[in-house]
Amino acid sequence: MFEISDLPKFFLAFFLVMPLISILHEGGHVFFAWLMGGKNIKVSVGTGKPIFKVGMIEVRKYYFWYGLCTFENLRINRKWSNILIFAGGSLFNLLGLVAVIILIQQQLIETSIFTYQFTYFSLYYIFFALLPMPYPDGNFSDGKIILDILRGRNSILKERTFRVQWHGGKKQWYVFDHNQELVKAFDNEEDACNKAREIAEKFRPSKILNVKDGQEKEIHNYPRIPL
Incomplete structure (x- = not known):
């Protein structure tokens, strides 16, 4: 049962853990976009009015919610390269999750509310990123785009x-x-x-x-x- 004493855990999850997972997710997209020769790569963390910008990373007012990666001029623009770019976010989330589990098993870090929330919300992020569905703003989940590419529905990339x-x-x-x-x-x-x-x-x-x-x-x- 949720109690007042659980409020700090709530704030930790939504104002620290989730943004870290979001940054890691966007990092996966950035890595593969860069690998495929993408130029002018930018990352927005959160939504709302921009607060500050450091290099390619822009942090917005509601930094704990939403995120996106934009890029231009892919040098390698093929089906497989697009699949890697759109799967990259979830792949990095999975690698982060596995890394935390290994560190705990090797007793290099201790189990804590942070590690629990990190693993839990990483799985949450992966699930909803790969679930094939449209979003209310007209965009599609990574999973839907990947599925349409695999099915040969190239109109999504036309x-x-x-x-x-x-x-x-x-x-x-x-x-x-x-x-x-x-x-x-x-x-x-x-x-x-x-x-x-x-x-x-x-x-x-x-x-x-x-x-x-x-x-x-x-x-x-x-x-x-x-x-």
């Missing part, structure tokens, strides 16, 4: 293509969406690219092509976000 194209006659740069419809025209290339990035990032997975003199060059891609 990229939308946005183009920044030079129009010699008008002397302007045009931004086209994935339906090849004109979004806006700009006088300089940098403004056009910034607009294309703004749109493409909202429609992950996506990529941006720079088109000039009949030549297409990929300048950015935005894979689906691991949570």
Whole structure:
């Protein structure tokens, strides 16, 4: 039965243990995204207004809830590489869980409320990350994405293509969406690219092509976000 004396355990679990498990989970996504050549890798811990940022890690107001990893331009963008990226979070949680168990068995650390909560919530995190289901915000669990990839439902990773194209006659740069419809025209290339990035990032997975003199060059891609 829950008693007042259990409140410190509650705060320990939700304000220290869970954030640590979340960071470890995002670390798994980061590791495999980096291994596959991902660029501009960023990690958000929590939700709400950003509080501070250290390197690639951004901590938000409600640091104890939610987390995500974003990255761009995968060098190795295959089915198996995406599976590793989306499974990486749970794999790191599992490795952390096994490491704690081994340390206890070798009597290098003692069993405590911290180790109990760490193992318990690690299993909790793994279960809900790998359970194939959609989330209310429109994203999918890691497990659903992995399952769809294994089933050959590649639409979950199908990229939308946005183009920044030079129009010699008008002397302007045009931004086209994935339906090849004109979004806006700009006088300089940098403004056009910034607009294309703004749109493409909202429609992950996506990529941006720079088109000039009949030549297409990929300048950015935005894979689906691991949570």
